[in-house]
Amino acid sequence: MWDILETYWVQLLIGYYPDGPLGGLAMTLILALVGLVLAMPAGLSVCLGLISPWRPLARCVELFVFYMRSVPLIVHLLWVYFLLPLVIKGAPLWLVVLVVMTLFNGAYLSQTIRAGIEALPRGQYEAARSLGLSHGRALRHVILPQALRNMLPSIVSQFVLLIKETALGSVIGLHEMTLEFMGLNDTLGDKAIPIFTLLGISYFVLCYPLTLLGRYLERRYAGPARSPAGTSAQA
Amino acid sequence: MDALTSIDWGVMFRPEYREMLLKGIQHTLALTAGAIVGGLLLGMVVALGRLASSRWIRLPATAYVELVRTVPLLVHVMFWYFAVPEMLPDEIKRALYKHDVGFYASMVALILYAAAFISEDIRSGIRGIAQGQAEAANSLGFGFFDTFRLVILPQALRTTVPPLLGQAMNITKNTTVALMVGVGELAFVTRAVNDASFLSVGVYAFTTVFFLLIAIALTALGKWYQHRYPAR
Amino acid sequence: MSDKPVSIAFQGVSKRFGDNPVLKHISIEFRQGEVVVICGPSGSGKSTLLRTITRLESIDAGRILVEGREPGHTAKEVNAMRQRVGFVFQSFNLFPHLSVMDNICLAPRQLLKLSDREARERAMALLTRVGLASKADASPSQLSGGQQQRVAIARTLAMQPPIILFDEPTSALDPEMVGEVLAVMRQLTDEGMTMLCVTHEMGFAREVADRIVFMADGQIVEDASPQQFFSATRSPRAKAFLSEVRHA
Numbered sequence: 001m002w003d004i005l006e007t008y009w010v011q012l013l014i015g016y017y018p019d020g021p022l023g024g025l026a027m028t029l030i031l032a033l034v035g036l037v038l039a040m041p042a043g044l045s046v047c048l049g050l051i052s053p054w055r056p057l058a059r060c061v062e063l064f065v066f067y068m069r070s071v072p073l074i075v076h077l078l079w080v081y082f083l084l085p086l087v088i089k090g091a092p093l094w095l096v097v098l099v100v101m102t103l104f105n106g107a108y109l110s111q112t113i114r115a116g117i118e119a120l121p122r123g124q125y126e127a128a129r130s131l132g133l134s135h136g137r138a139l140r141h142v143i144l145p146q147a148l149r150n151m152l153p154s155i156v157s158q159f160v161l162l163i164k165e166t167a168l169g170s171v172i173g174l175h176e177m178t179l180e181f182m183g184l185n186d187t188l189g190d191k192a193i194p195i196f197t198l199l200g201i202s203y204f205v206l207c208y209p210l211t212l213l214g215r216y217l218e219r220r221y222a223g224p225a226r227s228p229a230g231t232s233a234q235a
Numbered sequence: 236m237d238a239l240t241s242i243d244w245g246v247m248f249r250p251e252y253r254e255m256l257l258k259g260i261q262h263t264l265a266l267t268a269g270a271i272v273g274g275l276l277l278g279m280v281v282a283l284g285r286l287a288s289s290r291w292i293r294l295p296a297t298a299y300v301e302l303v304r305t306v307p308l309l310v311h312v313m314f315w316y317f318a319v320p321e322m323l324p325d326e327i328k329r330a331l332y333k334h335d336v337g338f339y340a341s342m343v344a345l346i347l348y349a350a351a352f353i354s355e356d357i358r359s360g361i362r363g364i365a366q367g368q369a370e371a372a373n374s375l376g377f378g379f380f381d382t383f384r385l386v387i388l389p390q391a392l393r394t395t396v397p398p399l400l401g402q403a404m405n406i407t408k409n410t411t412v413a414l415m416v417g418v419g420e421l422a423f424v425t426r427a428v429n430d431a432s433f434l435s436v437g438v439y440a441f442t443t444v445f446f447l448l449i450a451i452a453l454t455a456l457g458k459w460y461q462h463r464y465p466a467r
Numbered sequence: 468m469s470d471k472p473v474s475i476a477f478q479g480v481s482k483r484f485g486d487n488p489v490l491k492h493i494s495i496e497f498r499q500g501e502v503v504v505i506c507g508p509s510g511s512g513k514s515t516l517l518r519t520i521t522r523l524e525s526i527d528a529g530r531i532l533v534e535g536r537e538p539g540h541t542a543k544e545v546n547a548m549r550q551r552v553g554f555v556f557q558s559f560n561l562f563p564h565l566s567v568m569d570n571i572c573l574a575p576r577q578l579l580k581l582s583d584r585e586a587r588e589r590a591m592a593l594l595t596r597v598g599l600a601s602k603a604d605a606s607p608s609q610l611s612g613g614q615q616q617r618v619a620i621a622r623t624l625a626m627q628p629p630i631i632l633f634d635e636p637t638s639a640l641d642p643e644m645v646g647e648v649l650a651v652m653r654q655l656t657d658e659g660m661t662m663l664c665v666t667h668e669m670g671f672a673r674e675v676a677d678r679i680v681f682m683a684d685g686q687i688v689e690d691a692s693p694q695q696f697f698s699a700t701r702s703p704r705a706k707a708f709l710s711e712v713r714h715a
Contacts, residue, residue: 072410
């Protein structure tokens with residue numbers, strides 16, 4: 001196993017860059033990171049829609065979230081793989097995956113954000129306003145710092161989910177880490193055991209420390225804003 | 236935009252594709268059912284293992300859950316499809332390859348994956364039952380297994396059913412991963428029909444509607460359950 | 468007292484929560500510098516009365532005048548009014564993500580535009596007054612309930628409001644901590660601020676109040692000086708209430 005790593009580590013790390021598209025671990029991480037960064041404002045917008053007092057908007061947003069959560073990620077990928085090039089000529093594969101991940105995780109994050117805001121005791125907002133602070137200042141100095149701190153563990157675990165989701169990019173041919181290893185398996189023939197063991201270990205090494213970080217943060221901040229049940233476990 | 240203008244919604248009624256799509260549903264349901272049953276059974280065992288007092292049982296159970304949950308399901312499927320058969324003795328391997336390796340590999344991977352998450356939900360459910368319940372049962376003279384069977388488990392299941400329904404939904408969605416190893420479940424068939432006929436939208440819509448219907452059914456089931464057995 | 472200007476005036480104020488009337492046509496005036504204790508059985512509307520003053524609750528009818536004016540409904544006017552009317556909550560509501568010092572300095576820095584140094588000086592002076600100077604850098608979670616409430620009072624005083632409202636400030640405290648908070652409140656009565664206090668602490672009321680207002684079922688049933696209230700109560704509701712709270 002170690003000799004495979006020794007020989008092929010460059011390809012597994014960054015794919016065929018610069019001779020080809022960026023791939024491997026680099027693609028996985030960058031995609032997960034950018035996906036998370038985009039999913040947060042997406043989630044916030046969806047959340048604002050969910051708690052909007054205007055019922056028709058809230059209803060539409062609820063349907064959107066239900067749709068995103070009910071349909072498998074692979075089917076989402078197939079849809080966007082088909083539709084995106086119709087809108088953006090020559091849309092690259094990583095963009096397809098990014099769009100899907102932003103919408104998909106945005107829908108899930110909206111639930112987390114809503115829980116985070118609603119979990120704060122009402123008295124915090126009242127106390128801030130009672131001192132004479134405006135709504136905006138109350139949010140900025142009192143509510144949001146606490147809500148975001150409460151949500152931090154959930155955001156970390158969402159990041160772990162994003163890393164795992166990138167693996168499905170291989171279904172549409174994106175050169176992320178899983179596809180690189182699969183390619184290696186095709187090349188090397190009888191080395192399936194070390195290759196896929198190494199692949200599993202790679203994800204474990206990537207995700208487990210983050211999982212531990214998330215648990216540590218959850219204990220430290222004792223956030224009442226846990227992810228609502230049902231936001232775990234995706235392929 | 237030609238593909239959109241030539242939407243053929245009747246694709247599922249075309250004889251040549253209808254059979255493929257129905258077989259796709261069959262495979263999806265088979266994988267789902269197997270994973271739910273297997274996942275539940277194994278999940279219960281693992282949950283108990285994690286609550287065991289002996290370190291020799293607890294640590295392997297915990298290691299299993301942590302390992303399985305941090306690796307994507309697709310990688311699990313790949314592992315069972317490519318790597319595990321290589322570890323088997325030649326006769327078994329040859330016999331295996333006569334059958335649908337992809338299906339078996341996916342089934343095993345799905346069961347192990349689902350069990351890891353289900354065990355977590357069951358474990359929280361059990362922990363949620365007050366300590367006093369076990370003490371009361373013990374004081375009446377019930378041993379560990381009877382206490383568990385008669386007092387703890389029935390109560391734990393009550394609170395666990397809603398998250399378990401969520402897991403059932405996840406399992407159904409997860410079956411689509413099997414397409415990567417050639418299992419003719421719904422997503423695989425969707426792509427196949429699309430490649431053959433460029434009837435993307437119709438076929439994609441069919442598959443999407445299938446999963447939406449399952450989600451609606453499970454949501455309705457969940458709501459009924461909460462109505463009948465409200466959380467105290 | 469009756470020559471002092473009116474701090475707070477209720478004119479025919481009514482409020483309901485759903486079908487439930489909680490304030491019934493309340494009219495009363497509080498003058499500058501008065502120390503008033505508002506008491507009554509639970510559900511009498513006394514907390515709601517206090518909360519309507521700073522618009523934490525809205526009213527369905529009537530007017531509430533603060534320092535002779537009815538504050539408008541723009542955010543600016545409401546915020547300005549709240550700077551002049553301090554509010555101390557039953558559940559303290561300290562900001563857990565800020566240190567004690569920052570809790571007290573937040574509003575003066577943001578709203579009164581005090582410099583960092585001025586805000587900290589003011590905060591330290593207040594902390595010394597409430598006996599918690601050593602806790603300036605502690606986080607609220609490290610303090611006992613009584614200490615938190617004292618910090619909450621200091622936080623309110625930092626804005627130097629002429630009027631201060633206390634909504635059952637000791638009801639959430641363990642008995643042994645009630646005394647330290649009442650001591651701080653007792654100090655304040657000499658400052659000339661208008662103090663309205665909803666509380667069950669009848670001993671405190673008897674000692675420092677200029678006036679006791681008894682409410683029941685959303686109405687003001689008695690409004691008298693402490694001596695009158697404790698020895699010569701007229702209404703049966705007040706009598707019943709007092710006999711339950713007799714150990715004051």
